[in-house]
Amino acid sequence: MKVVLKNLTKRFPSRTKKGDDVIAVNDFNFEIPDGKLIGLLGPSGCGKSTTLNLISGLEAPTSGQIFFGDDDVTRLPPENRGVGLVFQNYALYPHLTVQDNILFPLQSMKGKNKPGKQEMLDKAREAARLVQIDELMDRKPSELSGGQQQRVAIARALVKMPRVLLLDEPLSNLDARLRLQTREEIRRIQQETGVTTIFVTHDQDEAMSISDMIVVMKAGVVQQIGQPQDVYDDPENLFVATFLGTPPINVFDGRVANGMLMLGDQAVLPVKGAPDGPVTAAIRPEGFVLDAAGPFRCALQRVEVMGRDTSVVSTHPASRNAVVRSIIPARQRPDAALETVRFSLMPEKVHLFDPETGNRVRFDL
Ligand code: ATP
Numbered sequence: 001m002k003v004v005l006k007n008l009t010k011r012f013p014s015r016t017k018k019g020d021d022v023i024a025v026n027d028f029n030f031e032i033p034d035g036k037l038i039g040l041l042g043p044s045g046c047g048k049s050t051t052l053n054l055i056s057g058l059e060a061p062t063s064g065q066i067f068f069g070d071d072d073v074t075r076l077p078p079e080n081r082g083v084g085l086v087f088q089n090y091a092l093y094p095h096l097t098v099q100d101n102i103l104f105p106l107q108s109m110k111g112k113n114k115p116g117k118q119e120m121l122d123k124a125r126e127a128a129r130l131v132q133i134d135e136l137m138d139r140k141p142s143e144l145s146g147g148q149q150q151r152v153a154i155a156r157a158l159v160k161m162p163r164v165l166l167l168d169e170p171l172s173n174l175d176a177r178l179r180l181q182t183r184e185e186i187r188r189i190q191q192e193t194g195v196t197t198i199f200v201t202h203d204q205d206e207a208m209s210i211s212d213m214i215v216v217m218k219a220g221v222v223q224q225i226g227q228p229q230d231v232y233d234d235p236e237n238l239f240v241a242t243f244l245g246t247p248p249i250n251v252f253d254g255r256v257a258n259g260m261l262m263l264g265d266q267a268v269l270p271v272k273g274a275p276d277g278p279v280t281a282a283i284r285p286e287g288f289v290l291d292a293a294g295p296f297r298c299a300l301q302r303v304e305v306m307g308r309d310t311s312v313v314s315t316h317p318a319s320r321n322a323v324v325r326s327i328i329p330a331r332q333r334p335d336a337a338l339e340t341v342r343f344s345l346m347p348e349k350v351h352l353f354d355p356e357t358g359n360r361v362r363f364d365l
Contacts, residue, residue, distance in 0.1 A: 001068050001163040001196050003032040003055065008064035010050050010220075024050040026220040028064070032213075035194045037187065039207030039228070042217035043243070048200040051217075052166050055198065056083045068163050081164075084157030084195075088169040092141040092152055099137040102127055102155045109160075127155040130189055147178045154186070158193065165190070165197040171206065183210050204244050208232065216240050233348070238358040241282045241351055247311070247327070251320040253355070254281040261350070263318040268296045269345050271352065271363035279361060280353040287349025288312070288326035290334055294344035298324055303336045314341055 008028040011021050024047045032038050040048045053059040055066060057078035065074045073081050092101050102124040106115060115123065128134040131151040141149055150170060157165060167186065171179045187210040190197045201207050207214050208228040216223045216231065216239075224236045235241035241249050252263050256274045260267040261281055288296070290312075298314030301323060310333045312326045326343065328334075334341050352361040 002034045003164055003196055003198075004065075004067040005030045005032075005051075005055075006065040006067070008051070008054060008066065009062050010047075010054055010059060011062040023220045025054065025061075028222055030215065030222070030225060032196060032198065035196055036212040037190045037197045037199060037210060039211030039214040040198055040200045040217065041204060041207040041214050041243075042202065042223075044202060045219075046217040047220040048202070048217060049168055050220075052168050052198060052200050055164065056085055056166050057081050082160070082162050084160065084162030084165045086150075086153050086157045086165075086167045086170045088172045092149060092156075094141050096140070097137065098128070098133060098139050098141070098144070098152050099124055101141070101152055102159050105156060105160050123159050124155075127159040130158060130192060131155045131185070145178075146174050147182055150174065150182060151185070154189065158189070158195070161193075162195060165193075165195045167197065167199045169200055169202070171201070171203075179206070186210060205246065208244070216243060218243075235351060236360055238280055238282065238353040241353070245284060247285050247325045248321075249282045249284050249351075250324045250326075252281045252283070252316070252318040253320060254279050254318055256352070261352070263296070263316065266295055266297060269347060269350055271347075271350075274352055274361050274363040278355050280355045280358070282351045282353065283345060284349040285311075285325050285327040287346045288328065288343040289346060290328055290332050291342055291344040294342040296343040296345055298341050298343070300334065300336070300338050300341040303333060305330070305333075312341060 005028050008025055010025040011023050014021050028051060040051060042048055050059060054061050057076060065072055103120055106120045106123060125134060128137060131154050133148055133151045136148060171182050174182055183206055211228055213226060214228050214231055215225045218239050224231050224240045231240060232244050254261055254263045255278045256271055256276050259270055259272045261269045261271045263281060298316045301313045301315060304311040304313060308330060309327050310330045312328060312334060314324050316324050347365050352363060353359060354361055
């Protein structure tokens, strides 16, 4: 089911006379293709949950429209939209077995579409099989691990075969290992069912690893939409560049002079096509190449072994961050006793931004 958001806006009125209204979602336009998994990503308070609540119908928009396929669902109550919802807190019924928890949405149905008893059981078993908890149907939630509880919550959201599946930080309560495993499960389940899914998280790794497309939001405004790798490789503004990537991108105050990027007094990279003047330069940690004759010179602080890679931690006078972090293959590890470490830069890993607006300034690669 394709989902279309048209000029979607949600304004929460201020609680005090003098306070400003909060625009939690500001003119959101997006067409979510049928059967895709979309990661909605951004820092706390950027409007992710509000967007999801608007799509589910738990909140009404101040303006704009929502379509599921060709149906305008903007004014439909949540129960008539055909959405499956999973929240951070699984909210399973503690006194019901796993099976009864999964059956609950079917049993609550009214009217002629309500399935018969056997059909309900079949649907519940099918949903449980999909999330691989069919062995646990007779247990109570307190007898399950966190990951198993979350699977029950997902089975319960899937049992009515929703038109759209909405997941709001579904993995937050799980430990790191289980998080990793469960996110892969979510991907598998989504691909097996083909249900259009919107997944809210503040964890960029999580969103990037399982999404067909990501939407990066800041203060209610969409910053960029695209395939995860494209957004990482080609950020439209400094916010997106700094939000995506671990370790984070290194940010410098620099300038462009005669087609060269200057960081301090070092001419570090030709950037033909970028206008002369001050610029914010951001360099991905993997964009540094150890090079004894390289133009980019940093004061070496320490070398951290990370197994496959080595992290070289240094300082540079033009850096906005306390340290510059570069990632190089382990076998190229520099001598930790060196005072200065020299690099050349991979041009495609260097992004320039307007210091005033934060918008991308492009140069010829
Ligand atoms: P988090 O990751 O912390 O859950 P989020 O990106 O999901 O954050 P939202 O919960 O959508 O953010 O909130 C967006 C903005 O709207 C925030 O500034 C929040 O304080 C505000 N907001 C959310 N709900 C209400 C409400 N019912 N009344 C007033 N303001 C609200």
